[in-house]
Amino acid sequence: MTATTTAANPDAPATAPRYEISVGGMTCAACAARVERRLNKLDGVSASVNYATERAQVSCGPDVDPRLLVEQVQRAGYQARRVDDVAGADGxxxxxxxxxxxxxxxxxxxxxxxxxxxxxxxxxxxxxxxxxxxxxxxxxxxxxxxxxxxxxxxxxxxxxxxxxxxxxxxxxxxxxxxxxxxxxxxxxxxxxxxxxxxxxxxxxxxxxxxxxxxxxxxxxxxxxxxxxxxxxxxxxxxxxxAMRALLTLGAKDVEVVRADGTRRVPVTELLVGDVFLARPGEKIATDAVVVEGRSALDVSTLTGEPVPREVGVGDQAVGGAVNVGGWLRLRATRVGADTQLARMARLVxxxxxxxxxxxxxxxxxxxxxxxxxxxxxxxxxxxxxxxxxxxxxxxxxxxxxxxxxxxxxxxxxxxxxxxxGTGRGASLGVFIKGPAALEATRAVDTVVLDKTGTLTEGRMRLVDVRPASGQASAELLAMAGAVEAASEHPIAAAITAEAGAVPAVTEFEALPGLGARGLVDGRAVVVGREPLLAELGMAVPDELRAGRGELERAGATVVLVGWDGHARGLLAVADTVRTTSAAAVAALRGLGLHPMLVTGDNAGTAAAVAAEVGIDDVVAETLPADKVDVVRRLQRDGHRVAVVGDGVNDAAALAAADLGMAIGAGTDAAIEAADIVLAREDLLVVPDAVELARRTHxxxxxxxxxxxxxxxxxxxxxxxxxxxxxxxxxxxxxxxxxxxxxxxxxxxxxxxx
Known part of the structure; x- marks a missing residue:
């Protein structure tokens, strides 16, 4: 049964079963209102009926038989059927x-x-x-x-x-x-x-x-x-x-690599971990990672990006994109309802x-x-x-x-x-979750932007490894890579990529805004900011402090690595500012919005990035709770705040904001907390989303x-x-x-x- 939006009754329990019913025979808004009243008369049922889409969204108690919902609509004189499959139902x-x-x-x-x-x-x-x-x-x-x-x-x-x-x-x-x-x-x-x-x-x-x-x-x-x-x-x-076009983007069948050779199977038979092929001109069957080959993917129908995206070994490929270049071998990472295309369709x-x-x-x-x-x-x-x-x-x-x-x-x-409006947004890579988001854009006057993965590309690379005196660089990188291998943060990905083969980590714990820690070869290893090491009683030598300051002034992000009670060295990673970030900030100003940079990164790096994109208002070295405090402070001062982010660190701020926007390639937590999901990695999609939402309203x-x-x-x-x-x-x-x-x-x- 298709899970859908919250129904009319805001007091309905969040865990209540939700069903979607197609209602036929409605000829005006009075019909929709009548069906809605009829359903809401049932005990434990809260329904919302949309005349334009001819659908009823029903939230009810676990003891309510969904067949009763259909019968209730039919007794009112209308046709009704349960909707179990989004794509099939739309067809x-x-x-x-x-x-x-x-x-x-x-x-x-x-x-x-x-x-x-x-x-x-x-x-x-x-x-x-x-x-x-x-x-x-x-x-x-x-x-x-x-x-x-x-x-x-x-x-x-x-x-x-x-x-x-x-x-x-x-x-x-x-x-x-x-x-x-x-x-x-x-x-x-x-x-x-x-x-x-x-x-x-x-x-x-x-x-x-x-x-x-x-x-x-x-x-x-x-x-x-x-x-x-x-x-x-x-x-x-x-x-x-536009909605029907979005639902038909997926591939129908796929060439899967099996132990006994390759064969074409329906895409519904594809499993996570399966290896499949994508030849030039074919659609990528599902969300996957490239394991062999190099090509360009046309994702314009998914995200609105006009230029094909280059992918190689280790890069992510989105299901529904068209392979316009070379031959690719891919491994499925998400299938069915978990793919980005299916999730975006559900949002619309x-x-x-x-x-x-x-x-x-x-x-x-x-x-x-x-x-x-x-x-x-x-x-x-x-x-x-x-x-x-x-x-x-x-x-x-x-x-x-x-x-x-x-x-x-x-x-x-x-x-x-x-x-x-939502259909047009989908073609531009803007997925508006509902009318509340449209209403919120009217009064928004301040946009809080995260740095990593938002203003910057989020594809960090390791630029420097500085061990403390007497510490081997290889061991430092291996210990840090082992811990970061379990993290999804862009900084962690940069460190892991350079570390190569690393020991296994146990008892891993991500500490949002501070770093991460875990047990590696029996040692409690910590990777993160200096306050985290200080909190754990790890001394930081002056030489590392001096090196950190030097690297941060150059615009790099620095993390410290420590174990056995001491900081053992530092790692510096650098990110590249998106080429469109400055234009996006200017476009936001043109819409009457005040841009701010609020990041957990150090003040030097934040200032360098802010200067490059044209932002004057910067708040650096913030924890997730601090980001929420910044949003709350702005709201107390009478501002209506939009937050743009992509990571776990941003989820709380996205939820607290009057309008939350999550970059679609970001974490599930960020996407779940946001009001608008931006599928493109081009930051210009942010002013596009604001302008479209305002026009729709x-x-x-x-x-x-x-x-x-x-x-x-x-x-x-x-x-x-x-x-x-x-x-x-x-x-x-x-x-x-x-x-x-x-x-x-x-x-x-x-x-x-």
Missing amino acids: DDDSEQARRVTDLRRRLAVAAVLAVPLCDLSLALSLFPELRFPGWQWVCLVLAAPVVGWCALPFHRVALAGARHGRSSMDTLVSGGVLASSAWSLWVMVAGGTPAPGLGQGLSVVNGGGHALYLEVAAGVTTFVLAGRYFEARAKRSAGA RDAQQGKAAAQRLADRVAAVFVPAVLALAALTAAGWLLAGQPAGLALTATVAVLVVACPCALGLATPTAVLV RTIRGNLWWAFGYNVAALPLAMTGLLSPLVAGAAMSLSSVFVVSHSLRLRAFRPNR
Whole structure:
């Protein structure tokens, strides 16, 4: 069962089982609100339903049978199925969306072919009564009947199903308006009198008459609503294209090296540790390390990097990347749901299911919207009749009220923008975890940057080994390498790479921000900063202190190595500042953000790096707790803080920040704590992420303003007869199309550097 985002109830236990359910048959935000309420009525269940993605995220107690969740949705009158596989589910959903678009296009074509001549005929007969011929009304009926019957059948079917379950939706309003117009017209034709075309002369209904036929209204409203649904369905399918593209990036099969030779197997059979081949032009089957060969990998579809990445023996390769160079032999390090591609897909999926605070308000409005419109329609009919107006005019105004209201726009305002924004972000290497991250970017004014692996490449190399007097360099490096071999820190990797074959380490312990220690050949070896050695009672000779100062002034990072109560020497590693770091810092300033460098490294190295990239505000030699204190201090001073980091040292600060950004190649702890994950190692992705998040949030606000404003303005106009039903139907359809189209503009987002 697919694990997803937190559901609606924030008090639900963190360890509660979480399920994802695909909900079919929803036609507006009121439907989503109804399903959500129905699920939340179950004991121990907290659910969040997204109308745009047609998914329900459910958190429940361990004693709740997930089959009960599906049954609860089905009892509400909707289709439901459990989603067990993200990729497969998205493929099924895409097929269903394609079928829906095809069906709507077919019905829209028939409706348009019949409604256009019907409306033209009605208009001509309204303007020129002398053109009316015997039986003209029956010609109108012949043209209108297929539209009202077959073309509008989806609306009638959903409205009838809703009535059986005691619920109403957008389709209730449309079906009610179409059937009321048709029934009135039939009554006038059968009851006698002198029927007249009901199209009128203008945009209002006040030109109608007591014996007007409204067949063209029924056909026109059906056509307009079908057109709106068709373009909305196409736009929603297009909005999810980025997510589907991300899920299809993975390879389908792979050439695995076995003891009896090589053979191609489905990628699902690949295991961690398996050796496989990647020939030029093939996709890398899964996350792996190169064990033989050299090539360039095109990772543009995964991270947005335009330039292929060179890899050789010992380098990491990301599953889904395309091998554009030479032949590679690789060993799988992660498979299935643990790969970076699968994790990024889950981030996008979870983000698209989340709800912003503003959307929750819209959902509450949508939940009572349709009943309120039905009540307004009844009041409209009563008001016109009490005012002494003909029943035909009262009916026309009532129909206008029914078809002009649009809860769909409310339901689509946030999720479509999030859907497109997160999809566009994925193509740029920016993975936004949810609407909360979008909201946080609005007020962020300070960006705290880590140094190693963030401003710098994080690929350190050992530049100097200085043993204390009487200590052999080889033994010093071997002891340090043994301890660091168990660490994932970039400094440790540089030392281990130079140390070569090292003894085994036991009782290893990482000390975030200070160093590491372990037992090597029966000796307790410590590798780290001077305060750590001092805390353990290890004396540091003056010669090592002097050497440390000299190397740090040159921009190197220095660690001390000690055992048996004494510091035995020091190791200096150097990192290279990313070529884009200075431009990224300038871009952050251009967005109105104040950059800071907060690092656990020494003050000399931190100052040298800060000067190179253009940062004035530096805090060095900080422990993880100190980084959190810096963030808290800035927040107490009234700042909204974003933190960018990649290591275990940064996880606490990322969690404490108003907005946490983790470099995607960083540690799992950092990625888990962050609000935004940056898949590219190019630091320019940070201002890109901020700009995209802000643009997406502005789109959401614009959509909501339109959705609320449209309904507030349109309903009074319809009630007072200032909108004809045809104009009302067109306006309703265009309101949803506008919201989705406005969101789709995010697909063209380009960073403004």
